[in-house]
Amino acid sequence: MKNLAPAEAAALEAVETREWLESLDYVLQQSDKSRTVKLLEALTARARVAGVRVPYAATTPYINTISETEQVPYPGDREIERRMKSLVRWNALAMVVRGNRESDGIGGHISTYASAATLYEVGFNHFFRGKDAGADADVIFFQGHASPGIYARAFIEGRLSEQDLVNFRHELRQGGGLSSYPHPWLMPDFWEFPTVSMGLGPLMAIYQARFIKYLENRGLKAASEQKVWAFLGDGETDEPEALGSISLAAREKLDNLIFVINCNLQRLDGPVRGNGQIIQELEAVFRGAGWNVIKTLWGSEWDELLERDHEGLLIKRMGEVVDGEYQRYVVEDGAYLRKHFWGTDPRLLEMVRHLSDDDLKKLRVGGHDPVKVFNAYRAAVTHQGGPTVILARTIKGYGLGEAGEGKNVTHQQKKMNERDLIHFRDRFGIPISDDRIADAPFYRPDVNSAEVKYTAERRAALGGAVPRRVVAAPAFEMPSHEAFDEFEKGTDGRKVSTTSVFVKLLAKLLKDKNVGKLVVPIVPDEARTFGMESLFRDVGIYSSIGQLYEPVDRTTLLYYKEAKDGQILEEGITEAGSISSWIAAGTAYATHGVNTIPFFIYYSMFGFQRVGDFIWAAADSRCRGFLLGGTAGRTTLPGEGLQHQDGNSHTIALSVPTCRAYDPAFAFELATIVEDGIRRMYVDDEAAFYYLTVMNEQYDHPAMPDGVRDGIIKGLYRFKTGAAAGVRARAQLIGSGAILNEVLAAQALLEKYGVGADVWSATSYNELYRDANRVERWNLMHPAELPRTSYVAECLSNTPGVVVAASDYLKSQPGMIARFVNKPFVTLGTDGFGRSEDRATLRNFFEVDARHIAAATLSSLLREQAIDGHTVATAFKELEIDSEKIDPAVS
Numbered sequence: 001m002k003n004l005a006p007a008e009a010a011a012l013e014a015v016e017t018r019e020w021l022e023s024l025d026y027v028l029q030q031s032d033k034s035r036t037v038k039l040l041e042a043l044t045a046r047a048r049v050a051g052v053r054v055p056y057a058a059t060t061p062y063i064n065t066i067s068e069t070e071q072v073p074y075p076g077d078r079e080i081e082r083r084m085k086s087l088v089r090w091n092a093l094a095m096v097v098r099g100n101r102e103s104d105g106i107g108g109h110i111s112t113y114a115s116a117a118t119l120y121e122v123g124f125n126h127f128f129r130g131k132d133a134g135a136d137a138d139v140i141f142f143q144g145h146a147s148p149g150i151y152a153r154a155f156i157e158g159r160l161s162e163q164d165l166v167n168f169r170h171e172l173r174q175g176g177g178l179s180s181y182p183h184p185w186l187m188p189d190f191w192e193f194p195t196v197s198m199g200l201g202p203l204m205a206i207y208q209a210r211f212i213k214y215l216e217n218r219g220l221k222a223a224s225e226q227k228v229w230a231f232l233g234d235g236e237t238d239e240p241e242a243l244g245s246i247s248l249a250a251r252e253k254l255d256n257l258i259f260v261i262n263c264n265l266q267r268l269d270g271p272v273r274g275n276g277q278i279i280q281e282l283e284a285v286f287r288g289a290g291w292n293v294i295k296t297l298w299g300s301e302w303d304e305l306l307e308r309d310h311e312g313l314l315i316k317r318m319g320e321v322v323d324g325e326y327q328r329y330v331v332e333d334g335a336y337l338r339k340h341f342w343g344t345d346p347r348l349l350e351m352v353r354h355l356s357d358d359d360l361k362k363l364r365v366g367g368h369d370p371v372k373v374f375n376a377y378r379a380a381v382t383h384q385g386g387p388t389v390i391l392a393r394t395i396k397g398y399g400l401g402e403a404g405e406g407k408n409v410t411h412q413q414k415k416m417n418e419r420d421l422i423h424f425r426d427r428f429g430i431p432i433s434d435d436r437i438a439d440a441p442f443y444r445p446d447v448n449s450a451e452v453k454y455t456a457e458r459r460a461a462l463g464g465a466v467p468r469r470v471v472a473a474p475a476f477e478m479p480s481h482e483a484f485d486e487f488e489k490g491t492d493g494r495k496v497s498t499t500s501v502f503v504k505l506l507a508k509l510l511k512d513k514n515v516g517k518l519v520v521p522i523v524p525d526e527a528r529t530f531g532m533e534s535l536f537r538d539v540g541i542y543s544s545i546g547q548l549y550e551p552v553d554r555t556t557l558l559y560y561k562e563a564k565d566g567q568i569l570e571e572g573i574t575e576a577g578s579i580s581s582w583i584a585a586g587t588a589y590a591t592h593g594v595n596t597i598p599f600f601i602y603y604s605m606f607g608f609q610r611v612g613d614f615i616w617a618a619a620d621s622r623c624r625g626f627l628l629g630g631t632a633g634r635t636t637l638p639g640e641g642l643q644h645q646d647g648n649s650h651t652i653a654l655s656v657p658t659c660r661a662y663d664p665a666f667a668f669e670l671a672t673i674v675e676d677g678i679r680r681m682y683v684d685d686e687a688a689f690y691y692l693t694v695m696n697e698q699y700d701h702p703a704m705p706d707g708v709r710d711g712i713i714k715g716l717y718r719f720k721t722g723a724a725a726g727v728r729a730r731a732q733l734i735g736s737g738a739i740l741n742e743v744l745a746a747q748a749l750l751e752k753y754g755v756g757a758d759v760w761s762a763t764s765y766n767e768l769y770r771d772a773n774r775v776e777r778w779n780l781m782h783p784a785e786l787p788r789t790s791y792v793a794e795c796l797s798n799t800p801g802v803v804v805a806a807s808d809y810l811k812s813q814p815g816m817i818a819r820f821v822n823k824p825f826v827t828l829g830t831d832g833f834g835r836s837e838d839r840a841t842l843r844n845f846f847e848v849d850a851r852h853i854a855a856a857t858l859s860s861l862l863r864e865q866a867i868d869g870h871t872v873a874t875a876f877k878e879l880e881i882d883s884e885k886i887d888p889a890v891s
């Protein structure tokens, strides 16, 4: 054709195109679809060899992925389901409207659920499996702001009372209320997973799906049909956590995972992508990552139009309208649609000539059509070999009409006047009379009504109510004390770090006959940092496909062993992913009825301050387990400098109510805390988890003194008594973690200046503070009764001399307990930015070495006039204290 005249060439091209298409039609008729795919692949490959650059298309046309011809008919009773859905819509709306009338500003959301109602109802009626389905029960992350709809359904099902709905967002009323969002902490029989800090849900869902495969591959859970459903907003996908691990889901072939993204094209302030198309953007991202992407964009009314779209004009038009414009169509009438959507081409206008403006307005989007949603879900649950994402197009505030449908303010809409309520009632056929409508009464059909009976039958067939949190873990047998015993004997002069003590303890627990299988070690590419590589060989690294290669270090003792039943979750460099695995494992006692005990060890600086919000969600989830902040301590980690040296984590840990944080110094302390922690979490069922900082300084560990077990757990015990006779003054020195050794050295220094000091180990300032607060509060509330004494006051108040406390963390750590001890109290700590330096220099810089501890003690004693100025001046000189040195806290 190269040498032909243009007209001739065009004619020939048309013939050629037709022939190719006819060939394709023939193949489509004769063979199944896979044959077509193979042919197209072969053609593409041949073209590539010939140097043709076939353009890469990450997206498909802006139409439904599942064509009408692929659909199966809807299996349910459409009419009953529609009525039920309308009632759920109404009660959800009434709950928020009434709540805000009664107490202005109480909040709640109407428009999110209004957009998602069909997505949920199809799930409830046909897919979501409840707890009675046993191992097959689904795991569902509900979109947090859709909670009113989930409550409204539970109300109609008879699981919640009218009073519960009245008490939405009034949790402190008599009998309790409904929490604003999914919070297992506040509604432990209802919600399973907190989702409302946006982005956390999707990431936790991915790791939950992966953890299910881990449990199944390790024989801790029967192989199942269980699915993890994560419902999220399109705006939410801007959170890096939401999309951050989608490649893992594809790599791990998580066909038990389904994301449903409610694409109402809006977020809080306005359109998600006014000038673009969020759905196409998400399709590209998920397809690129290897997900099965199902777009559900158009309702059944469009099928006939698309069928007549022989020239592809409609598809083209659908694909060129930006989201801001699509949003506009929601608020405009049919005439506007005719002019602006269809009117761009006379042939398009012709296609809809037979439709009235009203008809045009009634062409639904896919996420509001149960048939389309059902078929999308069906395709998702039967898809094998990878995760599925459903991009369901919906309308924010669907049905609210003037009160907010499609409007930018709709997310915040909480109030509706009588006219709006009447409009909504009429649109959804709610049987409430004119004279009552203004009060927005709840409406629950009779238990014998078709809606309630149908719904109950559907739920019974699918394994019972959803959502429901049930704890059905089997009885727990404590590990044998032998696993901890060794650490109580001390290291006999051998210098080891608390990190290696932990790793040794972990190895012992992994071998324990009671808990060995249940231990889940989790590490984000730091195993070698913590000396854990011996575990690679011993218990293997989990890999869903085993090991397809011979590891480079195969001949060495500690080779990199990946196995299908491997026990270690080596997550790679993702603290967010690792903590999500930790949450999945730490809540498995409820989600899966398995008492897994997760130990997540990481660089301590990259824990609370990097993934703190996940830790908060873990607490909300009633998560159990151990977090180990490795390489901890601002001055104990040398060299790494400002971004790595952690002096903060204990302070942040205090803010998490169910977190018990410890800074142990000695092997026996660590072993005692872990043993007690396992008992309290797994035997006594306490809803708590543990945070332990472990350090990499090596030193000798003494044997466990008698009678200190209780003090270790409570947070303080006297480790060593100082000289009492023949001394000029007395003092109480407190240390924790590696700094306890500096305190012990300071004790020796102080003896030279005639000061006899006792040395205390503070394993947990946070626990001491909580106890003291509890006691102080009791005393405040009971002014006429004998006051109680806090544990820390019991320990220290009647001891002689001043108190000096030093740690590798902020001064506020010991500072928290100072006011409960009726004595002069000096706190030393590491406020400020870290530095790359060696340990001794760092401790001098932050003034937490033995010299500064001794100097601070003498200084405090002088102020108390318990020692003479000359001795202190001499000591300062001999200890080389630079009184004018810069303040590390502000340098």
Ligand SMILES: Cc1ncc(C[n+]2csc(CCOP(=O)(O)OP(=O)(O)O)c2C)c(N)n1
Residues within 6 Å of the ligand: 111, 112, 115, 145, 196, 197, 198, 199, 232, 233, 234, 235, 236, 237, 262, 264, 266, 267, 268, 272, 396, 411
């Ligand atoms: C981490 C976080 N940041 C901000 C918010 C506040 N917020 C709640 S809903 C919302 C908009 C949600 O938009 P989208 O995800 O599209 O959900 P939709 O309601 O449209 O379904 C925002 C910003 C939050 N809950 N979490």
Ligand SMILES: [Mg+2]
Residues within 6 Å of the ligand: 233, 234, 235, 262, 263, 264, 265, 266, 267, 272
């Ligand atoms: Mg949205």
